Amino acid sequence: MAPSHPDPAISRHVAVIGAGAAGLVAARELRREGHSVVVLERGSQIGGVWAYTSQVEPDPLSLDPTRPVVHSSLYKSLRTNIPRECMGFTDFPFAARLHDGSRDPRRHPAHTEVLAYLRDFAKEFDIEEMIRFETEVVKAEPVEAEEEGRGKWRVKSRSSDGVADEIYDAIMVCNGHYTEPRHALIAGIDSWPGKQIHSHNYRVPDQFKDQVVIVIGSSASGVDISRDIAKVAKEVHVSSRSTSPETYEKLPGYDNLWLHPTIEIAREDGSVVFENGKTVYADTIMHCTGYKYYFPFVDTKGEVTVDDNRVGPLYKHVFPPALAPGLSFIGLPWQISPFPMFELQSKWVAAVLSGRVSLPSQDEMMKDTKAFYDKLESSGIPKRYTHLMPDDSQFEYDNWLADQCDYPRIEKWREQMFYIGFKRIYAQSATYRDNWDDDHLIAEAYDDFVKFTS
Ligand code: FAD
Numbered sequence: 001m002a003p004s005h006p007d008p009a010i011s012r013h014v015a016v017i018g019a020g021a022a023g024l025v026a027a028r029e030l031r032r033e034g035h036s037v038v039v040l041e042r043g044s045q046i047g048g049v050w051a052y053t054s055q056v057e058p059d060p061l062s063l064d065p066t067r068p069v070v071h072s073s074l075y076k077s078l079r080t081n082i083p084r085e086c087m088g089f090t091d092f093p094f095a096a097r098l099h100d101g102s103r104d105p106r107r108h109p110a111h112t113e114v115l116a117y118l119r120d121f122a123k124e125f126d127i128e129e130m131i132r133f134e135t136e137v138v139k140a141e142p143v144e145a146e147e148e149g150r151g152k153w154r155v156k157s158r159s160s161d162g163v164a165d166e167i168y169d170a171i172m173v174c175n176g177h178y179t180e181p182r183h184a185l186i187a188g189i190d191s192w193p194g195k196q197i198h199s200h201n202y203r204v205p206d207q208f209k210d211q212v213v214i215v216i217g218s219s220a221s222g223v224d225i226s227r228d229i230a231k232v233a234k235e236v237h238v239s240s241r242s243t244s245p246e247t248y249e250k251l252p253g254y255d256n257l258w259l260h261p262t263i264e265i266a267r268e269d270g271s272v273v274f275e276n277g278k279t280v281y282a283d284t285i286m287h288c289t290g291y292k293y294y295f296p297f298v299d300t301k302g303e304v305t306v307d308d309n310r311v312g313p314l315y316k317h318v319f320p321p322a323l324a325p326g327l328s329f330i331g332l333p334w335q336i337s338p339f340p341m342f343e344l345q346s347k348w349v350a351a352v353l354s355g356r357v358s359l360p361s362q363d364e365m366m367k368d369t370k371a372f373y374d375k376l377e378s379s380g381i382p383k384r385y386t387h388l389m390p391d392d393s394q395f396e397y398d399n400w401l402a403d404q405c406d407y408p409r410i411e412k413w414r415e416q417m418f419y420i421g422f423k424r425i426y427a428q429s430a431t432y433r434d435n436w437d438d439d440h441l442i443a444e445a446y447d448d449f450v451k452f453t454s
Helices: 021-032 111-124 220-230 338-354 362-378 393-404 412-427 439-453
Strands: 013-017 036-040 136-142 153-159 162-168 170-173 195-198 212-216 235-239 257-260 263-266 271-274 279-281 284-287 305-307 310-312 327-329
Touching (some): 013 021, 013 136, 013 162, 021 111, 021 170, 021 338, 153 170, 212 220, 212 279, 220 235, 220 257, 338 393, 393 412, 412 439
Parallel strands (some): 013 036, 013 170, 170 327, 195 284, 212 284, 235 257
Antiparallel strands (some): 153 162, 263 271, 271 279
């Protein structure tokens, strides 16, 4: 186990909300830096999204705000879409365990292997002893009264022991952002008689046997789920907004799977008309349309809002200038390799909390954040893409974080492997998990892993 930081300037009492991959590594980094840590986790085990459950919510679109929430959005057949070597934490390789028959050694393993990896991580760093399971944070707000300590956080949590009301020096929000569905807006949908479901509530294809299904969305989940359903359905029609309006193609390798552009209208007689003029009579529409950021328990008195899926204002996607460093968000960026980024963000927050690393002034952080938002706007990038990190920006950001903490930058092989892997998803959607041509990068990765595994 790596040693704790030898001489932290200040030890803080910190609450980490959530014990998914982000919360686990946040807890490790905080403790390494000398802080005292409590992880509050609503579920009964670690892993967050990776704790697959066959359970789904009673409302298949998850629209009802009073519904019982099921956290994980994984489907049974899911295998990772990122190659394992570049997916893992930087100092705890997600290497294939070839000699353990209970493990999945594939390069894009099943979700069970990711959960097993996170369990190994939690065990290696004794993280479970910091976690309070079945403890849901219902409210986290800044302490106002001077006598209780301005800058501190009041955290109310609910468990079988009742409601706890505690004061922390800081909170790190690690609650994930793949649980609260975002839906497609479809003209005429209110009088369309078929069934609708969001991919959050999709587990197995059985219920779609012999049906005609429309899958809206062609990113990672849309690609997987349409193919999963095509195994049993009569027809599957994928509606994509990133294809041309005339598109009408049968997808290679299938005789019942078609690609269309967006839906123009859904009608009372059960028909759905696509922008390419084609009409399909469908039984079900599956929304694979992503998720919203959602922090119902964080009350910042208006300092942080979610506006068109921009969580802001946040300095470098982590600290709200007015509430830093007491409040931080881990894991907001997307289209990235999440685990290494969670790790670097957590190192940065831990070092800022101990005083080892300084933040700019509130004004400077605000100016920097505003300049970033202005740049997005002048480039025509909508607010909802604020936390999207395309092309080079992910690794530039990771390396900026690493520099703040005096930690080594992201390995070149990891960067290249991510890019090549990302392109492969779209170039060979049906086969990318089992066919690749970057063996030289795998070899480099395993050469590098030796320093952590020997
Ligand atoms: P989560 O894993 O969602 O964990 C959040 C935790 O917070 C949960 O345990 C939850 O119970 C807890 N929580 C929430 N609210 C509260 C509360 N109020 N009080 C207490 N606890 C609370 N990433 C990859 O790297 N590779 C992949 O191949 C990949 N595939 C994916 C496929 C799908 C379908 C999805 C949905 C995501 C995928 N991801 C993938 C992204 C994945 O979300 C991240 O890898 C990562 O696991 C997210 O970790 P997290 O800790 O931020 O959030």
